[in-house]
Amino acid sequence: xxxxxxxxxxILVAIQFIRPTFSNANVDEKIALQADExxxxxxxxxxxxxxxxxxxxxxxxNIAPASWVIADHIKExxxxxxxxxxxxxxxxxxxxxxxxxxxxxxxxxMPVPSYTMIHKEAKLxxxxxxxxxxxxxxxxxxxKTL
Ligand code: HEC
Numbered sequence: 657x658x659x660x661x662x663x664x665x666x667i668l669v670a671i672q673f674i675r676p677t678f679s680n681a682n683v684d685e686k687i688a689l690q691a692d693e694x695x696x697x698x699x700x701x702x703x704x705x706x707x708x709x710x711x712x713x714x715x716x717x718n719i720a721p722a723s724w725v726i727a728d729h730i731k732e733x734x735x736x737x738x739x740x741x742x743x744x745x746x747x748x749x750x751x752x753x754x755x756x757x758x759x760x761x762x763x764x765x766m767p768v769p770s771y772t773m774i775h776k777e778a779k780l781x782x783x784x785x786x787x788x789x790x791x792x793x794x795x796x797x798x799x800k801t802l
Contacts, residue, residue: 671720676727678717681709681740689742695791699739702767702778706733709740714774729768751799754792761788 716722760766772779
């Protein structure tokens, strides 16, 4: 039993050497999303840690294996949708992402449930979901007129 415990401890220590790198690119205000204050505050608390270059890193980013999960969420999240580069996203792709965002938010799949378990403040109530739905709708309407 002792051997197994020491073995596990050894593994936990060893994996700490595999450290992902974390960084935030500079935000260019000219292409970053601008929306009204209420919308911005909901997006910032619920989406920006994975979908922007304004990630606020938790202390667990230093501890494997949590650090690996966090790094992966941020990498894949930014790839899928980056609000810091909003105006630079191609209109067609933006339309697809906005429609998907509507579905994911209303189904409670975004923000990612494992994230809201830890970041309770990121869990959206029905008013906040409604606010985002309205915002996504307005953006979609705007894209139609392009
Ligand atoms: C903990 C990190 C995290 C948070 C917080 C988060 N997302 Fe995501 N999101 C991801 C990851 C990772 C992906 C890419 C993989 C996937 O599609 O599941 C993604 C993908 C997406 C996509 C693209 C999906 C597709 O299939 O094209 C949309 C749209 C999206 N998220 C919207 C949001 C919105 C809106 C919020 C806030 C209300 C949010 N996300 C919060 C991690 C996150």
